[in-house]
Amino acid sequence: MNPTWVTGLGSVGPLGLGLPSEFPAADGRPSLRRVPQGLPLKGGFPPQAVRWLDNSSLWWVNACRQALAGHDPAERERTAQVVGLGWGSTPPVETLIRTAYAEGFASMNPAVFPYSVGNAPAGQAGLLLKVKGPALTLTAKEPAGLTAIVEACRFLSAGAFPSCLAGGVDEADPLLWRIVRPLRARRAPPAGEGACALLLRSSEAPPGRALARIAAWCSPSEPCAPHRFPNPEPLCGRMLETLLARAGWPPDSVGIAALPGETPRLAEFSERFMASRLPRARRLIFEENLGACGASWAGAAILAARTLAEGRAERAVLMAVATGGAGWAVAMGAPGAQ
Amino acid sequence: MRPVAVTGLGVFCSIGGNVESFWSSLLAGKSGVVPLTRFPAGDMRSPIAAEAPEPGGGWPNRSDRLALRAAREALAQAGLDRLPGQAGIALGAGVGGLPESERAFGAALADGKLGRRGRLRSFLGHLPATTADVLAFELGAGGPRSSVTNACSSSTVAIGQGGLWIAEGETDCVLAGASDALSQLTVGGFNALRVVAPDVPRPFDRDRSGMVVGEGAAFLVLESIDRAEARGARILALLEGFGLSVDAYHATAPEPDGKGALRAMRLALECAGSSASDVDYVNAHGTGTVANDLAEAKAIAALLGDRTPDVPVVSIKGAVGHCLGAAGAVEAVASVLSILHQVVPPNTGLAEKDPQIALNLPTKALRHSVRKVLSVNLAFGGNNGAVLFGRAL
Numbered sequence: 001m002n003p004t005w006v007t008g009l010g011s012v013g014p015l016g017l018g019l020p021s022e023f024p025a026a027d028g029r030p031s032l033r034r035v036p037q038g039l040p041l042k043g044g045f046p047p048q049a050v051r052w053l054d055n056s057s058l059w060w061v062n063a064c065r066q067a068l069a070g071h072d073p074a075e076r077e078r079t080a081q082v083v084g085l086g087w088g089s090t091p092p093v094e095t096l097i098r099t100a101y102a103e104g105f106a107s108m109n110p111a112v113f114p115y116s117v118g119n120a121p122a123g124q125a126g127l128l129l130k131v132k133g134p135a136l137t138l139t140a141k142e143p144a145g146l147t148a149i150v151e152a153c154r155f156l157s158a159g160a161f162p163s164c165l166a167g168g169v170d171e172a173d174p175l176l177w178r179i180v181r182p183l184r185a186r187r188a189p190p191a192g193e194g195a196c197a198l199l200l201r202s203s204e205a206p207p208g209r210a211l212a213r214i215a216a217w218c219s220p221s222e223p224c225a226p227h228r229f230p231n232p233e234p235l236c237g238r239m240l241e242t243l244l245a246r247a248g249w250p251p252d253s254v255g256i257a258a259l260p261g262e263t264p265r266l267a268e269f270s271e272r273f274m275a276s277r278l279p280r281a282r283r284l285i286f287e288e289n290l291g292a293c294g295a296s297w298a299g300a301a302i303l304a305a306r307t308l309a310e311g312r313a314e315r316a317v318l319m320a321v322a323t324g325g326a327g328w329a330v331a332m333g334a335p336g337a338q
Numbered sequence: 339m340r341p342v343a344v345t346g347l348g349v350f351c352s353i354g355g356n357v358e359s360f361w362s363s364l365l366a367g368k369s370g371v372v373p374l375t376r377f378p379a380g381d382m383r384s385p386i387a388a389e390a391p392e393p394g395g396g397w398p399n400r401s402d403r404l405a406l407r408a409a410r411e412a413l414a415q416a417g418l419d420r421l422p423g424q425a426g427i428a429l430g431a432g433v434g435g436l437p438e439s440e441r442a443f444g445a446a447l448a449d450g451k452l453g454r455r456g457r458l459r460s461f462l463g464h465l466p467a468t469t470a471d472v473l474a475f476e477l478g479a480g481g482p483r484s485s486v487t488n489a490c491s492s493s494t495v496a497i498g499q500g501g502l503w504i505a506e507g508e509t510d511c512v513l514a515g516a517s518d519a520l521s522q523l524t525v526g527g528f529n530a531l532r533v534v535a536p537d538v539p540r541p542f543d544r545d546r547s548g549m550v551v552g553e554g555a556a557f558l559v560l561e562s563i564d565r566a567e568a569r570g571a572r573i574l575a576l577l578e579g580f581g582l583s584v585d586a587y588h589a590t591a592p593e594p595d596g597k598g599a600l601r602a603m604r605l606a607l608e609c610a611g612s613s614a615s616d617v618d619y620v621n622a623h624g625t626g627t628v629a630n631d632l633a634e635a636k637a638i639a640a641l642l643g644d645r646t647p648d649v650p651v652v653s654i655k656g657a658v659g660h661c662l663g664a665a666g667a668v669e670a671v672a673s674v675l676s677i678l679h680q681v682v683p684p685n686t687g688l689a690e691k692d693p694q695i696a697l698n699l700p701t702k703a704l705r706h707s708v709r710k711v712l713s714v715n716l717a718f719g720g721n722n723g724a725v726l727f728g729r730a731l
Contacts, residue, residue: 080582081584085487087464087465088465088466088487090464093436093523094443096523096526096527097440097443097444097522097523098447100522100523100526101443101444101447101448102447104381105379105381105382105522105525105526105529105530106381106382106383106529106530108526108527108529108530109530110527110530110531110532113527113528113530113531114589114590114718114719115589116523116527117487117489117717117718117719118431118466118487118488118489119487119488119489119717119718119719119721120589120718120719122584122719122721123584123589123718123719123720123721124589124719126584126585126586126719126720127586127587127588127589127720130586131584131586132583132584132586133583133584134581134582134583134584134602134605135488135582135584135719135721136486136488136495136499136582137486137487137488137721138484138485138486138487139431139434139465139466139467139485139487140467140484140485141465141467147484151484151499154502154503154506154508155502157506158339158502158505158506160502160582160609175443176461179457179458179461219481219482219483219508220424220480220481220482221474221479221480221481221482221483222480223471223474223475223478223479223480224475225475226463226468226471226472226475227462227468227471322467323471324467324468324470324471324474324475324483325471325474325475326470326471326474326483
């Protein structure tokens with residue numbers, strides 16, 4: 001498979017616009033991390049075009065705008081999108097249902113309905129940023145951002161398109177949060193919201209502005225009851241073995257790793273797994289700051305890419321597991337490293 | 339793309355609970371559109387839909403039950419009890435558990451008690467990815483898993499994605515398809531947009547006045563040709579290519595000249611190493627809305643060029659309604675059946691062709707040499723998808 005290069009980064013999240021190289025220590029343990037109010041997100045777009053835009057679309061468009069900054073605008077004609085959603089477009093859905101039950105279905109706002117479909121963010125990025133390559137939207141719960149990166153790598157490797165914006169987006173709907181909160185494990189990371197996008201390009205040689213190289217990817221699964229996490233040991237073992245074999249890396253060459261941490265049990269497993277299987281790796285903690293959502297694993301990929309680009313590590317692995325037993329993983333290297 | 343074998347088909351929708359009844363109803367021009375019974379729809383402008391019968395099965399969400407019913411039929415036809423260990427699942431997701439979660443939400447709004455345990459269960463299944471998890475749990479599959487939510491082109495994209503996984507050597511077997519159940523939100527939303535027909539959908543008709551929402555599920559078992567041949571499976575057809583494109587024109591309306599749709603179709607042919615002159619039949623998206631059918635017809639005519647009068651073009655939405663996320667999968671099954679039986683189904687609902695549309699639109703089942711079928715789906719956000727199926731050698 002051809003290597004895939006990370007050439008642009010963008011995010012909108014609880015830390016504002018863009019991500020720092022190192023996260024600040026999380027202050028306390030809020031149960032929900034929201035995107036701050038008042039960010040300049042609508043500037044530069046025609047007011048009419050963004051009037052009805054939902055938050056997910058607005059955040060995704062802004063994350064993509066950052067990732068594309070400084071790149072040749074002509075390339076957007078062929079740039080694709082692979083967008084991962086954790087729980088999808090629940091705020092517009094809630095708005096519509098609330099209106100329908102209170103005032104009847106005839107009162108539903110037709111301007112809101114198009115945002116109730118999951119692919120609205122990709123459609124809006126196409127419209128507002130003139131990104132005209134193919135678009136693919138996936139739902140995959142919290143690992144969605146990494147799911148999108150893995151699928152983007154597959155399409156890029158197959159030559160389906162030359163470059164791609166890949167990542168995740170979610171809005172933490174307060175109603176959904178009220179419903180899900182009692183079901184979440186005690187001491188689980190906070191939930192979050194936002195959008196994280198990486199501009200990816202496939203080529204044999206490193207392109208200009210390469211921040212990191214995605215050397216390998218895989219997505220095995222371990223079927224289990226829906227809504228439950230699988231036994232992580234065999235699944236993460238398979239993912240790591242596949243990644244290292246495909247990348248041709250020894251385990252002790254991995255400098256940073258992001259592993260499942262959605263529940264205390266998974267976090268404990270990840271600590272043990274790292275100690276035994278990735279002895280030299282430092283664990284990347286990201287959900288404490290970004291909150292767990294469809295964007296957070298793409299945020300982890302952004303952090304890894306920045307760490308590699310700044311020379312603070314040479315190799316990284318990211319491995320995510322979803323309830324229901326699906327897994328996704330990527331191996332990333334510094335742009336100049338083999 | 340290296341061609342991929344189609345070895346199993348399954349479908350469950352308003353006009354048939356299995357492949358055989360679906361195909362005979364389709365050829366007979368039967369329509370599944372009925373007055374809505376699944377939920378109260380009195381204040382909607384057009385309270386009709388293409389309702390599927392109850393699929394049975396123990397899972398709480400109708401989308402999951404529809405999916406299991408069609409997936410099991412596809413596996414049985416492929417001669418499999420369960421999916422092989424490393425098989426993938428590429429699902430075109432629609433509303434997921436929305437039919438159940440919207441009812442729970444409505445009840446919670448009425449009594450203010452959101453957190454009742456039964457209601458929490460309904461909300462848990464709300465996420466469209468749950469259906470793929472249910473399929474994996476019931477049928478196996480330890481390979482890649484994906485839930486595409488590209489609105490009305492979801493399952494066309496999922497089928498293409500499944501083919502890509504096999505062609506790229508990620509796995510050698512994929513269950514690809516989709517499931518979508520009727521929900522008040524979607525039926526109400528399309529009513530709010532004023533794009534629902536008052537009686538039946540009439541794709542490409544001069545007097546067409548909109549689409550009608552349908553529901554159903556359809557799946558294809560895709561395998562590498564090596565694997566299918568090694569186990570002696572019957573290869574029903576080949577998935578030869580797929581193409582995706584974005585209009586970048588409007589949130590809901592198609593680009594009027596159909597340029598985005600044309601790009602997706604050309605990419606599917608290019609992916610297969612084929613050309614427009616190879617296409618014997620086009621399964622159109624053909625929703626029955628004025629804007630979609632006109633734009634799509636322009637795209638198809640531009641693709642076919644001089645051959646436009648000779649190549650039959652059919653929308654089966656007059657029969658099955660618009661199954662939204664599952665539309666592409668239901669139509670993919672119909673496309674493969676056209677190759678198998680060398681018959682093109684009729685444009686159910688079409689009485690008088692729109693004079694602005696220069697396509698060959700059969701109104702009766704037509705015996706025809708079908709070696710390659712191009713199946714097209716267009717979606718909100720200008721997300722277009724096309725897949726090319728070819729006759730097995």
